[in-house]
Amino acid sequence: MIKLKDEKDREIILKHLQIDMNEEFKAVLQYICHRISAKSIDNGLAEAFKSASLDEMAHILFFSDLITKYGGTPEFSTWDIDKSNDIKVMLEKDIELEQAAVKRYEKQIEDLQDYPELVTILTSVLNDEEDHEVVFLEYLKKQ
Ligand SMILES: [Fe+2]
Numbered sequence: 001m002i003k004l005k006d007e008k009d010r011e012i013i014l015k016h017l018q019i020d021m022n023e024e025f026k027a028v029l030q031y032i033c034h035r036i037s038a039k040s041i042d043n044g045l046a047e048a049f050k051s052a053s054l055d056e057m058a059h060i061l062f063f064s065d066l067i068t069k070y071g072g073t074p075e076f077s078t079w080d081i082d083k084s085n086d087i088k089v090m091l092e093k094d095i096e097l098e099q100a101a102v103k104r105y106e107k108q109i110e111d112l113q114d115y116p117e118l119v120t121i122l123t124s125v126l127n128d129e130e131d132h133e134v135v136f137l138e139y140l141k142k143q
């Protein structure tokens, strides 16, 4: 069980986690759309989208479980996603998502140093996002 210093920390952490969970939902949906649209164009890329999407799904559950653990209730927002069927646009939009995620998690890791269990989870998620960015950038170079 993660012990929080005070109610203010609990509120700040829950706010971060709600954003994280919803951003991960956005990534899952966007990458699944891209997997479907890319399938007939580039099967290798379609598989890369699927693989990233599955990672993002695991991330949703890390964050939703943490919200519950801290006594919060997961709140679902609306998810505005890219639905392009142009490979280059898809990759650019996905790289944007990954770069925003990397920035968000780096900042949270910095801010939440008092909570090692959170830092461990955020670091593992951050490593996945960095891997996704590398894969998407490689595919973008080939376009
Ligand atoms: Fe993620």
Ligand SMILES: [Fe+2]
Residues within 6 Å of the ligand: 027, 052, 056, 098, 101, 128, 129, 132, 133
């Ligand atoms: Fe990612």
